[in-house]
Amino acid sequence: MAVLLLRLAGPMQAWGVKSRFTVRATELAPTKSGVIGMLASAVGRRRTDPIEDLLKLRFGVRKDQPGTVIRDFHTARSLDGKDSMPLSERYYLTDAVFLAGIEGDYALLQGLDEAVKHPVFPLYLGRRSCPPTQPVSLGLRDAPLYDALKEEPWLASPWFRRRRRDSAFNAELLLDRDAVPDDAHTGALRGSRDVPMSFDPRRREYGFRQVERLEVQVTAPADEPSSSADTHDPMADVEEAAQCS
Structure with a gap:
């Protein structure tokens, strides 16, 4: 088994599980159905194509920078x-960064890694209006899902790390992963309808997914900047131009 790590970050994200009619909600972290859909797009599958091989992959996500919920x-x-169409409220996550892990057969993940780097269809973070920033793929890791998510350095923005770290270079982050019945669970369990049995718009089907929530301690990157390193003044060029005019 191997793990493919994905960095899910962008101006906006939207991961719906309960969206209906005029209220389009978002979960507070990427969903398995959303990430499986992104992988299917990367390899060029259409909504009516089978996805059974992707459903066998074990999924987990670490909340490196939770972001803020906004309403549109x-x-x-x-x-x-x-004619006017029905008014709707659409919710998004802004300024969020997540580390997602996909555990499965090495050959399958190797193909998915290549597809994410050179996708057939555009990738998006839950909705088409939410493109990801690069890089999305962080490559393969030869480790179990939990270890791969725990050992990867903190992906949050430098300004966020300076605000939120609990000690010099560490932070406690939340991690959700697929719960396996035979495993000994040390975290809280919860469930939702988040397994995409079919993306076919004529008969979309979702199965039940049980998730285990854990806390992990992660380290910041080795090149962590000091609090005085960010000296950028966004108004400097404007003030200089005003003095020259």
Whole structure:
């Protein structure tokens, strides 16, 4: 077994599990269905194509930078502009960074890694309006899912790390992973309908997924900047131009 690590970060993300009708909610972390859909897009599968091989992969996600929930009050009209469409509220996560792990057969993950780096269809973080920043793939790790997620350095932005770390270079982060029935569970268990049995728009089906929540201590990157390193002044160029005019 191996683990493919994915860095899921961008201006906005939206990971829906309960979105219905005019309220399009988001979970507070990437969903398994959303990440499986992203991998299926990367390899070029269409919504009606089978995904049984992807469903066998074990999924986990670490919340490196939780982000903030915002609401978009969405209006729309028909293509001819004559009729108003139903108003909707769409929720997004902004300024968030997650580390996702996919555990499975090495050959399958190797192909997925290459596909994420050179995707057939565009990748997005839950919705088409949410493109990811690069890099998405962090490569393969020869370790169990929990160890791979725990050992990877903290991916949060430098400013966030300076605010939130618990000691010089460490932080306690939340980690969710697929619960396996035969495992000894040390974290809290919860469940949701987050297993995509079919993405076919004519008959979308989702199965039940049980998740174990744990806390892990991670270290910041070795090149962690000091608090005085960020000296960028965004108004400096404006002030210099005003003095020259």
